[in-house]
Amino acid sequence: MSAIAWIAVGSLAAWGWLLLGQGFFWRTDQRLPRRAGPPHWPRVAVVVPARDEAHVLPVSLPSLLAQDYPGDAEVVLVDDGSTDGTAEVARKLAADCRGLPLTVTRPGEPEPGWTGKLWALRHGIGLARAREPEFLLLTDADIAHEPDSLRELVAAAVTNRLDLVSQMARLRVASGWERLVVPAFVYFFAQLYPFRRINREGARTTAAAGGCVLLRADAAERAGVPEVIRHAVIDDVSLAKAVRRSGGRIWLGLAERVDSVRPYPRLADLWRMVSRSAYAQLRHNPLVLAGTVAGLALVYLAPPVALVAGVLGGDAAAAWAGGLAWAVMAGTYLPMLRYYRQPLVLAPTLPFTALLYLLMTVDSAVQHYRGRGAAWKGRTYARPQPAPER
Template identity: 70%
Template sequence: MTVLRWVPVVSLLAWVWLTCCHGLFWRTDRRLPPRRPEPSGPARRWPSVAVVVPARDEAEVLPVSLPSLLAQRYPGEVRVILVDDHSSDGTGALARGLAAGGWPLTVTTPPPLPDGWTGKLWALRHGVRLAGPVEYLLLTDADIAHRPGSLAALVGAAEQEGLDLVSQMARLRVVTRWERLIVPAFVYFFAQLYPFRWSNRPGARTAAAAGGCSLVRRDALERAGGVAAIRGAVIDDVSLARAVKRSGGRIWLGLADRVDSVRPYPRLGQLWRMVSRSAYAQLRHSPALLVGTVLGLALVYLVPPVATAAGLLGGRPAVAAAGAAAWALMAGTFAPMLRYYRLPVAGAVLLPFTALLYLLMTVDSAVQHWRGRGAAWKGRTYPRPQEG
C-alpha cells in the first residue's frame, strides 16, 4: 500500500522536474535564426560548399532527394559528391542519371571498408577528401530532401552567428499509422536525451547533432580530428557534435522547416530496426545503464496510466490524482511535437504505449548485441568501438 501510494508521487515529481528544469526539451521553437538584412555596399562573397552524401542501396529514395540538392539556389560555389558505398541496387548509376542540370555532381566509390570504421563514416571520409579546400561541408543523408533555400539558410546562419556546426533534425515522414505513432516520439525522446538549448549553449557538456543534415566548417572539422576521430561511432551525429564542441567549436541544433526525410517506414518492423540498431550503443553497451533505463522509462512513462487506472478501480483517489497529473504533464509536453508534425494533439495520451514500445526496442537492441548482431544495418554488423 505504501509503495502504491508513493510511486506515482515520485513519477509526478519527475515530470514536474522534466517539464520545468530539463532544458525545456519539449519546446519546438529551436529553428534557424532569421536572416538579418544585408548591409548596404558591395555584395559579400558567399563561402564555398561541398555537399557530401553517403549512399548505400538508396535507389528507392534518390530520385526525390538528390534533385533537391542539385537544384539548390546558392550565391556561392557548390559541388555535390555522392559516395556510393558499394551498393547492390544500382545507386551509383541512378545518381549519374540524375545529374543533368544543377550543381556539378561527382559519384564515387570508396575503397573497401577497413576494420574499425563504420560504413557511413568511411564513405564520409572519402567524400570529404575529394571535396578539396572548401570552406563548408554539408553532410547529408541520401534520404534527405532539401527544400529551396535550405543550403543558403544553413550557411547564412553559420556565418551570421559564428557557428562551426549547424545541424537540423529533418522532419521525418508520418504517413502510415505506425509512423504517426512512433516517429514524433523518436524526436521527442532525442530532445529529452539532448535538450537542444543545452546543446547549443557554449561551455555546456551536452552536445548533439542530427546526422541527416549537418553543415560544418572545414577547419572546425579538422581541429576536431576529422572524420577519423569518430570512425567507429554508430551514433555518428552526436559523436561529431561532441568532437567539434570539445575542440572549441560552437554548435547549433534545431528542428527543420526546409529539410525532410523521404524514407518510408510503413511497418512496425522497419521502425523497430531503425531504433534498436543503435539503442544499446546509446547506453554505451552497459548492462547497468540498460537496467537503469528500463526502470526509468517504467517509472516516468508507464506508472502514470497504471496508477490512474489502479487508483480509480481501487477507490484510491490520491493515487489516481497523482497518476493523472503526471500523465497530463507527459501529454502536455508531447503536444508541441505533435503540432510540429501537424498531427492531432489528442494522440499525446498514447505516449505511454509508445514509450513501452521503445522500452522493448531498447531491450531487444541489447539482446541482439549479446547475440553478436548488434548495430546491424544494410548487411553490416558493427562491434562496440573498443572491440573494433
C-alpha cells in the same frame, strides 16, 4: 499511502522536474537562428554517403542539385558498396536536373575499424577538400532540401560564427505506425539532448542530427573528423562532441525545410531503426540499461497504471497523482505533435509508445549479446565506440 500511490507521486515529481528542469526540451522553438546574407558566399561541398539508396534518390538528390545557392557549390555522392544501381541512378538524375555539379565516387569496402557511413564520409570529404571548400554539408541520401536550404544554413553559420549547424530533418509521418512512433522519437531525442542546452555557449550537452550537418572545413580538420570518430555508429552525436571538444561552436534545432523521405511503413521498420543503435547509446552497460528501463517505467508507464489501479481500487491518492502525471506528460508532447501536424488526441498514447521504445532498447541489448551488434544494410558492428579524446 499505498505503494502504488508513492510510485505515482514519484512519477509526478519526475515530471515536474522534466517540465521545468530539463532545458524545456518539450518546446519546439529552436529553429535556425537569425541570419543575414554574407558579403561573400563561401564555397560549399555537399557530401552524401549512400548505400543501396536507388529507391529514395529520385526524391532527395534532385533537391540538392537544384539548390539556389549564390556561391560555388558541388555535390559529392559516395556510393558505399551499393548493389541496387545507386551510382547509375545518381548520374542519370544529375544529367536530367542540370543543377549543381555532381561527382559520384566509390571508396571500396571499409578498412578495419571504420563504420561504413564514416568510411564513405572520409572518402567524400577527402575528395571535396581538393577544391578547398569553406563549408561541408553532410547530408544523408534520404534527405530532401527546399531550394533555399543550403543558403539559409550557410547564412546562419556565417552570421552567428558557428562551426557546426545541424537541423533534425522532419521525418515522414504517413503510415499509422509512423504517426505513433516518429514524433515520439524526436521527442525522446530532445529529452536526452535538450536543444536549448546544446545551443548555449560552453554547454556540456552536445549532439547533432546526422541527416543535415553544415560543418566548417577548418573545424572538421581541427577536430580530426572523421578519423577521430571512425568507430562510431551514433556518428552524429560523436561528431558534435569532437567539434565542441576542439573549441567549435555548435547549434542544433528542428528543421522547417529539410525532410526525410525514407518510409517506415511497418512497425518492424521502425523497430530496426531504433534498436540498431539503442544499446550503443547506453554504452553497452547493463547497469545503465537496467536504470533506463526502470526510469522509463517510472516516468512513462507508472502514471496510467496508477490511475487505472487507483480508480478500480478506490485509491484516490494513486488515481490523482497518476492522472496528473499523465496529464503533464501529454501536455509536454503537444508541441511535438503540432510540429509534425498530427492530431493532438495522440498525446495520451505516449505511454504506449514509450513501452515500445523500452522493448526496442531491450531488444537492442539482446542482439548485442547475441553477437549481432548494430546491424545496418548488411553490415554488423559488434561494439561501436564513442569519439575518443584527443
